[in-house]
Amino acid sequence: MSHMSTHDEAQVSKFLPSPKSLAIVGCPFSGGQPRPGVDQGPIHLVEAGLPKQLEELGWKVHFDGHHMFEDVSAAVGADEPIGLLKNPRRVSKVCQSVAKVVGDHAKNGQLPVTLGGDHSLAMGTISGTLEKYPDACVIWVDAHADINTAETTDTGNIHGMPVAFLLGLGSKIDEFAWVKPVLKPHRLVYIGLRDVDAGEKRILRENNIKAFSMHEVDKYGIGRVVEMALDHVNPKRDLPIHLSFDVDALDPTVAPSTGTPVRGGLTFREGHYICESIYETGCLVALDIMEVNPSLRDAESVKQTVAVGCSLARSALGETLL
Numbered sequence: 001m002s003h004m005s006t007h008d009e010a011q012v013s014k015f016l017p018s019p020k021s022l023a024i025v026g027c028p029f030s031g032g033q034p035r036p037g038v039d040q041g042p043i044h045l046v047e048a049g050l051p052k053q054l055e056e057l058g059w060k061v062h063f064d065g066h067h068m069f070e071d072v073s074a075a076v077g078a079d080e081p082i083g084l085l086k087n088p089r090r091v092s093k094v095c096q097s098v099a100k101v102v103g104d105h106a107k108n109g110q111l112p113v114t115l116g117g118d119h120s121l122a123m124g125t126i127s128g129t130l131e132k133y134p135d136a137c138v139i140w141v142d143a144h145a146d147i148n149t150a151e152t153t154d155t156g157n158i159h160g161m162p163v164a165f166l167l168g169l170g171s172k173i174d175e176f177a178w179v180k181p182v183l184k185p186h187r188l189v190y191i192g193l194r195d196v197d198a199g200e201k202r203i204l205r206e207n208n209i210k211a212f213s214m215h216e217v218d219k220y221g222i223g224r225v226v227e228m229a230l231d232h233v234n235p236k237r238d239l240p241i242h243l244s245f246d247v248d249a250l251d252p253t254v255a256p257s258t259g260t261p262v263r264g265g266l267t268f269r270e271g272h273y274i275c276e277s278i279y280e281t282g283c284l285v286a287l288d289i290m291e292v293n294p295s296l297r298d299a300e301s302v303k304q305t306v307a308v309g310c311s312l313a314r315s316a317l318g319e320t321l322l
């Protein structure tokens with residue numbers, strides 16, 4: 001049964017030194033989208049006990065407070081839109097500083113766990129990861145593709161655009177010149193998509209980007225989908241993996257407190273299965289948990305969404321059911 005071996009073998013990391021060590025990068029930032037409150041996501045995740053939960057999984061956990069970005073905001077001042085793009089300078093500066101923090105942790109041999117905050121932050125986290133691991137692949141779990149360019153965006157919300165910046169798509173914007181086109185289309189795969197704009201569908205097609213929408217999850221089941229996704233970006237399971245998890249990939253009944261919920265999403269188990277399987281590869285080098293917004297919906301929904309954010313992180317970092 002060697003083909004079924006991974007689940008019961010304690011998988012050691014292929015890229016991190018031991019003892020295994022992670023750094024929580026709390027990013028209370030909401031400038032990539034219009035709804036206030038998503039900046040409180042990381043604060044709630046930490047207050048719910050995430051650092052201690054990860055310690056209990058055997059990680060040495062570094063957390064020295066959230067990154068407040070005050071200096072950045074002060075330096076930016078008034079932030080007029082550039083074309084349709086909202087808060088462009090603030091988003092750019094914050095992501096640039098996140099890239100530095102994440103990159104430094106990665107270079108120290110720590111696994112950065114970035115807590116959002118809105119998904120524009122992934123422009124920073126993935127830039128940081130790729131600086132240390134240039135051949136890393138990205139698994140993007142989301143209801144949305146977040147691959148709009150300055151030309152295709154309808155909303156101007158930059159949390160719908162980070163992937164385009166990382167791939168170097170769309171017109172160049174001076175304020176984002178620090179974002180290098182470090183990600184290659186064949187090193188990116190999506191799981192969970194179900195609300196993709198027309199312009200984004202064209203971009204996915206034209207760039208041959210592999211995506212497993214909810215249609216494929218229904219058709220093949222999550223087990224096959226994760227296997228096919230890994231076979232696409234990491235066929236030999238020898239490349240580092242950056243997992244960027246937007247909680248709106250989950251069905252709104254599972255993760256209600258998020259800014260752009262879309263019905264028909266991943267079940268609780270499907271979401272956790274993705275995280276568990278990626279941990280089992282031994283290739284995970286960075287994790288993002290994004291778009292928890294504790295100011296949306298009722299108190300019970302908030303508690304549920306924060307708890308699910310914590311449990312996704314635990315699953316990606318080694319928690320098993322048995």
Ligand SMILES: NC(=[NH2+])NCCC[C@H](N)C(=O)O
Nearest residue numbers: 119144148155157159160260
């Ligand atoms: N990270 C997210 N929740 N993104 C939602 C993006 C929605 C839409 N496609 C937009 O560009 O505005």
Ligand SMILES: [Mn+2]
Nearest residue numbers: 143144246248
């Ligand atoms: Mn999303």
Ligand SMILES: [Mn+2]
Nearest residue numbers: 119142146246
């Ligand atoms: Mn997203």
